Amino acid sequence: MIDAGRASRPGGRTARVRSEVLAAVESELAEHGYDGLTIDAVAARSGVHRTTLYRRWKSVPGLLVDLLGAGADDAWEPADTGSLEGDLIEVNREVHAALTARPSVTQAVIAASFRTAEAAEALTRFWEDRYARTAVVVRRAVERGELAAEVDAHQLLLTATAPLYHQLVLLRQPMTRAEADHHARVAAASVR
Amino acid sequence: MIDAGRASRPGGRTARVRSEVLAAVESELAEHGYDGLTIDAVAARSGVHRTTLYRRWKSVPGLLVDLLGAGADDAWEPADTGSLEGDLIEVNREVHAALTARPSVTQAVIAASFRTAEAAEALTRFWEDRYARTAVVVRRAVERGELAAEVDAHQLLLTATAPLYHQLVLLRQPMTRAEADHHARVAAASVR
DNA sequence: TCCCTAATGCGACGGATGTTGCGTTAGGAT
DNA sequence: ATCCTAACGCAACATCCGTCGCATTAGGGA
Numbered sequence: 001m002i003d004a005g006r007a008s009r010p011g012g013r014t015a016r017v018r019s020e021v022l023a024a025v026e027s028e029l030a031e032h033g034y035d036g037l038t039i040d041a042v043a044a045r046s047g048v049h050r051t052t053l054y055r056r057w058k059s060v061p062g063l064l065v066d067l068l069g070a071g072a073d074d075a076w077e078p079a080d081t082g083s084l085e086g087d088l089i090e091v092n093r094e095v096h097a098a099l100t101a102r103p104s105v106t107q108a109v110i111a112a113s114f115r116t117a118e119a120a121e122a123l124t125r126f127w128e129d130r131y132a133r134t135a136v137v138v139r140r141a142v143e144r145g146e147l148a149a150e151v152d153a154h155q156l157l158l159t160a161t162a163p164l165y166h167q168l169v170l171l172r173q174p175m176t177r178a179e180a181d182h183h184a185r186v187a188a189a190s191v192r
Numbered sequence: 193m194i195d196a197g198r199a200s201r202p203g204g205r206t207a208r209v210r211s212e213v214l215a216a217v218e219s220e221l222a223e224h225g226y227d228g229l230t231i232d233a234v235a236a237r238s239g240v241h242r243t244t245l246y247r248r249w250k251s252v253p254g255l256l257v258d259l260l261g262a263g264a265d266d267a268w269e270p271a272d273t274g275s276l277e278g279d280l281i282e283v284n285r286e287v288h289a290a291l292t293a294r295p296s297v298t299q300a301v302i303a304a305s306f307r308t309a310e311a312a313e314a315l316t317r318f319w320e321d322r323y324a325r326t327a328v329v330v331r332r333a334v335e336r337g338e339l340a341a342e343v344d345a346h347q348l349l350l351t352a353t354a355p356l357y358h359q360l361v362l363l364r365q366p367m368t369r370a371e372a373d374h375h376a377r378v379a380a381a382s383v384r
Numbered sequence: 385t386c387c388c389t390a391a392t393g394c395g396a397c398g399g400a401t402g403t404t405g406c407g408t409t410a411g412g413a414t
Numbered sequence: 415a416t417c418c419t420a421a422c423g424c425a426a427c428a429t430c431c432g433t434c435g436c437a438t439t440a441g442g443g444a
Contacts, residue, residue, distance in 0.1 A: 111306040162358035
């Protein structure tokens with residue numbers, strides 16, 4: 001992450017440049033997709049000089065990493081529907097929406113993660129955080145008496161969400177929301 | 193795929209060049225990984241001229257696509273252990289081995305698929321083929337009376353294998369073979 | 385208000401990557 | 415054995431990408 005918000009000189013221009021650049025990244029992504037996302041294009045659209053982009057963000061993946069960080073909702077937590085199955089369905093619907101959005105920032109960042117180590121690490125951290133937060137659905141189920149305490153939350157969440165990522169990202173095939181729901185139900189049933 | 197094997201002049205030199213190049217690709221991959229895999233390095237190691245590589249394979253992803261095709265075993269089919277669960281465990285162990293091998297050609301091709309459309313399409317075709325062949329484990333289970341005929345083979349295989357890909361490729365975290373087995377069992381149990 | 389300097393703008397440079405035109409080699413047909 | 419030409423080697427060229435030194439601007443403290 002760039003951490004421009006707490007730099008030694010966070011003043012007006014620096015912050016303005018950053019927001020202009022990130023806005024340009026999003027627009028370019030929307031118009032040309034990840035492949036059409038070049039430093040030069042972002043520079044041209046944002047009016048910020050190439051050199052500045054190289055200095056502050058280093059590369060295209062660096063821009064996406066910053067965008068990912070800017071978009072990260074620090075207050076995010078999974079919805080509480082009252083049942084494990086309901087919670088998992090909600091989680092899967094969020095994942096489904098993120099991966100089928102066009103343009104999908106998530107998809108772009110995944111692509112970037114195969115180019116630079118920094119992007120890969122940023123994405124790994126992001127997902128670690130998300131999966132850790134999502135584990136609360138399992139704790140709630142244990143508290144309700146739905147589950148035994150020994151259930152491995154990560155394995156369970158993997159069962160629920162992995163099919164979505166695999167189908168939509170790696171296999172590059174469509175998946176309906178009903179199918180996404182199905183995988184949530186399979187996961188919920190696997191621990192009963 | 194390059195299809196050099198049935199080109200208008202498949203003769204000795206062309207075939208020799210191809211095998212030398214693909215061998216060099218594998219060696220470079222082993223030594224420097226995907227990121228260190230450049231056209232120039234392959235040219236230097238194989239003794240084949242840069243221009244020839246650009247003409248026949250176009251790019252690094254093109255080389256990997258060809259390697260993927262050359263490595264595709266046309267006779268492959270899943271092992272028959274006598275039970276759905278046993279078959280799925282065997283499948284998952286193969287996937288696990290392919291993704292944890294070092295170097296993993298599969299991992300390299302996945303990375304390549306995020307760079308060029310041709311690599312992405314080649315990989316999609318490869319997986320379509322593999323999943324279609326693997327569907328036989330479901331048909332066998334139906335014949336044995338283990339399953340109802342309406343079971344969706346693709347969804348079932350997704351439940352079994354997707355967690356491996358997600359954990360090892362996207363989340364970039366380790367997974368034991370025992371955990372891989374676990375996901376096979378969850379998949380088998382989901383249709384009983 | 386004035387000054388200091390971090391952040392940005394700017395042009396030139398260098399390296400890596402991919403392309404093109406042409407000469408050379410070798411496989412396969414006659 | 416001879417010829418034809420696909421495939422390859424070669425070198426020069428074009429382009430893109432990232433870097434560097436220096437000039438300029440503007441934010442924030444004294």
